[in-house]
Amino acid sequence: MNLSLVERFKTGLARSKEGFLRRLDHLFRGGELDDEFYDDLEETLILGDVGVEASLKLVEKLRLESKRRKVRERGQAREILVQEIAALLAGAAEPVKPAGEPLVILLVGVNGSGKTTTAAKLAHRYRQEGREVLLVAGDTFRAAAVEQLQIWAERAGAALIKQQPGSDPSAVFFDALQAARARHIDVVIGDTAGRLHTRTNLMEELKKINRVIDRVQPGAPHCVLLVIDATTGHNGIAQALHFNEAVPVTGLVLTKLDGTARGGIVVGIQDILKVPVCYVGIGEKIGDLLPFAADDFARALLA
Amino acid sequence: MFASLAEKLQNTLRRLRGKGKLSEKDVDLALREIRLALLEADVNFKVVKDFVVGIRERAVGEEVRRSLTPGQQVVKIVHEELTALMGREQSKIILSGSPAVVMLAGLQGSGKTTTAVKLAVNLSRSGRKPLLVAADTYRPGAAEQLQVLADTAELPCYRNDGAAPLQICREAVRLAEREGYEPVILDTAGRLHLDDAMMDELKTIKAQLKPAELLLVVDAMTGQDAVNAASAFHEALGLTGVILTKLDGDVRGGAALSVRTVTGCPIKFAGVGEKIDALEPFHPERMASRILGMGDLLTLIEKAEAGFDQEKARQLEQKLRRQEFTLDDFLEQLQQVRQMGNMEDILAMLPAAQVPKDLQRLQVDEKQFGRIEALITSMTPQERNNPAIINSSRRRRIAGGSGNTVQDLNRLLSQFSQMKKLFKQVGSMEKKGFKHIGKGKRGFPFF
Numbered sequence: 001m002n003l004s005l006v007e008r009f010k011t012g013l014a015r016s017k018e019g020f021l022r023r024l025d026h027l028f029r030g031g032e033l034d035d036e037f038y039d040d041l042e043e044t045l046i047l048g049d050v051g052v053e054a055s056l057k058l059v060e061k062l063r064l065e066s067k068r069r070k071v072r073e074r075g076q077a078r079e080i081l082v083q084e085i086a087a088l089l090a091g092a093a094e095p096v097k098p099a100g101e102p103l104v105i106l107l108v109g110v111n112g113s114g115k116t117t118t119a120a121k122l123a124h125r126y127r128q129e130g131r132e133v134l135l136v137a138g139d140t141f142r143a144a145a146v147e148q149l150q151i152w153a154e155r156a157g158a159a160l161i162k163q164q165p166g167s168d169p170s171a172v173f174f175d176a177l178q179a180a181r182a183r184h185i186d187v188v189i190g191d192t193a194g195r196l197h198t199r200t201n202l203m204e205e206l207k208k209i210n211r212v213i214d215r216v217q218p219g220a221p222h223c224v225l226l227v228i229d230a231t232t233g234h235n236g237i238a239q240a241l242h243f244n245e246a247v248p249v250t251g252l253v254l255t256k257l258d259g260t261a262r263g264g265i266v267v268g269i270q271d272i273l274k275v276p277v278c279y280v281g282i283g284e285k286i287g288d289l290l291p292f293a294a295d296d297f298a299r300a301l302l303a
Numbered sequence: 304m305f306a307s308l309a310e311k312l313q314n315t316l317r318r319l320r321g322k323g324k325l326s327e328k329d330v331d332l333a334l335r336e337i338r339l340a341l342l343e344a345d346v347n348f349k350v351v352k353d354f355v356v357g358i359r360e361r362a363v364g365e366e367v368r369r370s371l372t373p374g375q376q377v378v379k380i381v382h383e384e385l386t387a388l389m390g391r392e393q394s395k396i397i398l399s400g401s402p403a404v405v406m407l408a409g410l411q412g413s414g415k416t417t418t419a420v421k422l423a424v425n426l427s428r429s430g431r432k433p434l435l436v437a438a439d440t441y442r443p444g445a446a447e448q449l450q451v452l453a454d455t456a457e458l459p460c461y462r463n464d465g466a467a468p469l470q471i472c473r474e475a476v477r478l479a480e481r482e483g484y485e486p487v488i489l490d491t492a493g494r495l496h497l498d499d500a501m502m503d504e505l506k507t508i509k510a511q512l513k514p515a516e517l518l519l520v521v522d523a524m525t526g527q528d529a530v531n532a533a534s535a536f537h538e539a540l541g542l543t544g545v546i547l548t549k550l551d552g553d554v555r556g557g558a559a560l561s562v563r564t565v566t567g568c569p570i571k572f573a574g575v576g577e578k579i580d581a582l583e584p585f586h587p588e589r590m591a592s593r594i595l596g597m598g599d600l601l602t603l604i605e606k607a608e609a610g611f612d613q614e615k616a617r618q619l620e621q622k623l624r625r626q627e628f629t630l631d632d633f634l635e636q637l638q639q640v641r642q643m644g645n646m647e648d649i650l651a652m653l654p655a656a657q658v659p660k661d662l663q664r665l666q667v668d669e670k671q672f673g674r675i676e677a678l679i680t681s682m683t684p685q686e687r688n689n690p691a692i693i694n695s696s697r698r699r700r701i702a703g704g705s706g707n708t709v710q711d712l713n714r715l716l717s718q719f720s721q722m723k724k725l726f727k728q729v730g731s732m733e734k735k736g737f738k739h740i741g742k743g744k745r746g747f748p749f750f
Contacts, residue, residue: 043348049526052342111549111577112412112522141577143451148444165451196552229412233345233526235554256411259495261528284411284441 031074033066041081041302048301050264051234054271058084082298085267090294092251092276095223097187102134102180104188104213104220107253108206108243109227111194114255114281116145118227119191120152121281121289127157131186136176137162138169138209139193149191155286159183169193169205170212177216190221197242210247225278227253230263240269249273254292255281262301325373330362333377344594346557347530350564358384382591389560389587394544394569398431399515402479403486406512408505408540409520410532411493414548416445418520418574419490420452421582422546425572426486427458428580434484436475437462438508439492449490456579459484468492469508476512489514496535505540516543518571521562523550529558530565537566547585548574557594630687633719634679637672674707678715681705690716 031037038059045055058081065084066077097103105122107115116139123133135153137160139145146162153160161176173190180188192209195202213220226249228236243249252270254263257280266277277292334355341351358381367376396405405422407415416439423433435453437446437460446462453460459482461475472489479487489508494501509517519533519542536542545566547559550573559570570585622628679687681704686693693701693716702709 046342047348047527049528052339110524110552112414114412142448143455144444144448147447148442151443196549198552229522229524231410231522231525231528231532233524233529233558234343235345235524235552236526238553256495259410259497259528260531261526265526 033072033074033077037074037077038063041078044302045264048262048264049231049233049236050301051237051268054268057271058267078302082295082302085298085301086294088270089266089277089292089297092278092292098219098222101217101220102177102185102188103222104177104190104217105223105225106190106192106210106213106221106247107225107227108192108247108249109194110196110229110239111142113194113227113229113232114253115139115194115227116148116152116191117284118225118253118255118279118281118289119149119189120156121286122189122279123153123156123158123187124286125289126187126189132184133158134176134180134183134185134188135160136173136188136190138172138190140165140167140169140172141193145191145193152286158189159185170208173209173213174216177213177220181217188220197239203242203246206243206246221247223250223278224248225251225253226269227255228263228266228269230254230257230259231261232263232265234265234268236265237268237272240273244273249275251275251278253277253279253281253289258282258288263297264301267301325362325365325367325376327363329373330359330377333362333374334359337377337381340595341557341560344555344557344596345524345526345529345561346594347527347561347564350530350561353564354384354388354560378595382595385560385591385594386588389563389590390569391587393584393586394571395584396426396571397515397543398426398486400513402434402476402484403516404476404489404512404514405486405516405518406489406491406505406509406514407518407520407546408491408536408542409493410495410522411442413493413520413522414574415439415493415520416449416490417452417579418546418548418572418582419449419488420456420458420579421574422572423453423458423488424456424580425582427456431486432484433458434475434479434482434487435460436472436487436489437464438468438471438489440464440466440468440471441492445490445492452579468504469511472508472512486515496532496539502535502539509540514543516571517541518544518546519562519566519568520546520548521558523547523554523556523558523573524552525558527561529561533562534565537568542566542568544568544571546570546572546574546582551575551581555594555596556590559590560594628723630679630682630690630719631684633722634676637675674705674711675715677705678702678707678712690719 041062042055042059045058046052050058061084062077062081065080069080071077071080095103095105107119109115119135123135126133133156135149135156135158137146137149139149140163143165146165150160150162161172161179163172163175169192176188176190179185192206193202195206197203210221210224224247226240226243228239232239240249252266252275254266254277257263270277277294277297279289280292280297282288282290337358338351338355341354342348346354361384362377362380365376365380367373398405407419409415419435423435426433435449435458437449439445439449446464450460450462461471461478463471463474466474468491475489476487479485489512491505491508492501494505496502517540519536521529521533525532533545545562545568547556547570550556563570570587570590573583573585575581575583622632678701681701682693686697686701698709698712702712
């Protein structure tokens with residue numbers, strides 16, 4: 001497996017489309033813009049987990065747009081949709097580090113979405129750029145989550161602030177931000193415990209973390225990234241709504257995109273939260289995190 | 304968020320009320336809604352397609368029962384078919400072989416490690432002596448996580464960090480033979496079904512250890528991709544069953560149907576919380592209701608029956624019927640409900656359409672119980688019996704006396720009246736045949 005990252009990403013995407021490729025090739029290669037075409041398109045979107053509502057909306061919009069622009073060819077119509085989806089999801093800018101203070105990034109999400117691994121990968125990215133990185137072991141609940149992050153921190157060459165399991169995560173963040181200042185850290189990356197968005201007390205805990213961070217360093221966290229597993233179905237929408245209500249989400253990380261799932265739920269989420277997808281996770285290695293490429297993603301979703 | 308399918312169908316088929324038989328047109332109208340509902344519940348597109356065809360065949364021409372509207376009749380058919388597809392009967396775990404080996408497999412983050420421990424806790428409570436095995440040598444901290452959880456549950460855990468997974472599993476089985484542990488539960492690393500090398504590893508472990516159960520752990524929140532992963536795992540390994548995790552949220556769990564359809568394997572357990580005993584046997588019929596957005600009244604009733612004092616429950620029922628429900632009862636009820644578990648879980652089990660909007664947003668955490676208790680006990684008996692008399696000066700007294708603000712009290716009073724309304728609804732549901740489900744009949748109580 002000596003593939004470069006981009007190649008790996010591409011093969012990942014290629015695998016994702018395997019099942020649909022043949023049928024869709026037929027679908028887009030010439031032919032009328034008839035109901036069958038639109039129905040198939042709808043099916044493709046739904047199969048990609050774009051969500052029923054968002055899929056219907058996108059296809060309806062495409063119908064109108066094709067009519068308006070007098071498009072007659074399937075390939076052309078498809079391109080319009082690709083552009084539409086790409087435009088929806090793009091717009092992630094590299095967060096700017098505030099002068100004299102560390103950039104603070106907070107990772108949130110449901111259990112098993114990949115927060116800890118993403119925290120490590122992000123740390124690695126910033127380390128590659130020569131930044132001083134501090135990881136915060138904010139998951140004090142899950143057994144051995146701290147150990148997991150510690151191992152990653154060593155691999156990434158990042159500092160780590162941790163406390164005893166079961167301690168108040170807000171206190172860990174308090175410590176971490178103090179330490180970050182003292183040690184002239186550039187980027188603070190906070191891992192948090194996975195929580196189902198329906199657990200009120202855990203969402204309150206998240207609000208508290210956010211408040212404490214803001215108190216120690218006004219204006220922080222600068223990025224709150226919601227980590228979404230690419231296999232997630234419609235529940236992703238509810239996750240986005242609830243997490244955003246607790247802590248204003250500034251961007252998404254789409255993980256596990258190296259499987260067969262196409263992660264279309266981010267389209268539906270974007271429709272509600274209006275935040276860009278910032279990164280995609282495409283493997284278990286520390287380097288397997290890439291900036292989101294909206295165009296490639298949209299193409300893979302439809303192809 | 305999601306209006307129940309029943310409600311939608313009710314609207315779609317309103318005009319058809321009172322017809323004798325379901326016509327093709329009725330059914331097609333209804334099927335459109337059913338298709339959408341299933342898709343919104345994340346049942347795989349192709350699975351939905353086949354399912355809907357089956358429903359159509361069965362439904363057209365069917366006699367509409369006198370007690371039902373055409374919409375209800377269609378939902379009844381859908382519910383029955385879904386239940387049938389899901390396996391009808393509860394499927395038990397099989398523990399044969401000496402020692403019996405249970406192997407867990409699944410994608411990353413589906414919840415294998417937590418599930419392994421929950422399963423062990425479950426089995427040890429029914430008198431077994433399970434041994435947990437840390438066979439995930441890839442994810443940093445995985446073995447440590449299993450060990451910590453096993454220690455918490457006071458269960459043995461075998462690990463040999465640095466060894467290969469197959470070797471660890473073999474050693475564990477030998478240990479189990481010596482020490483009389485049974486079953487041996489293997490927690491394997493999460494992996495992608497596309498990763499041939501990793502899938503081969505599982506194949507080898509399976510071939511060598513001949514597990515009695517090879518269970519796929521599936522995240523209930525999985526969308527369309529559930530079929531791809533499940534069928535690939537099944538093809539490679541020959542699964543014997545499925546465990547569905549993270550079912551304690553608001554997820555509808557259509558993945559359950561997809562996985563069941565493509566693998567044909569029964570779903571044996573469902574993970575329903577963060578505690579190490581939060582694993583329940585899987586009930587196909589309840590899952591069918593959940594996928595259709597009809598709530599999980601059966602589980603709720605079962606929990607209520609387990610937690611409630613029967614005599615008190617009978618008294619309460621009387622009061623509910625006569626609308627004599629007071630704040631004292633409310634308090635007592637909250638205390639009983641607390642024994643049933645988390646309030647949000649309980650509300651999540653009610654059919655969405657039946658729960659008043661404000662109550663859906665009701666946020667009760669454990670601390671608030673104490674606050675409510677203080678508020679109610681600071682009222683006079685008169686006030687508890689008739690909250691209407693609580694004027695502003697009484698409000699100030701109660702709030703001050705219990706160490707709360709007037710806003711806290713106001714919130715409590717409005718929640719109380721909401722709850723009263725809900726019970727009124729449940730009461731009228733009961734009249735419409737709510738009782739049937741309590742007796743385990745295939746009644747069709749909702750809406």
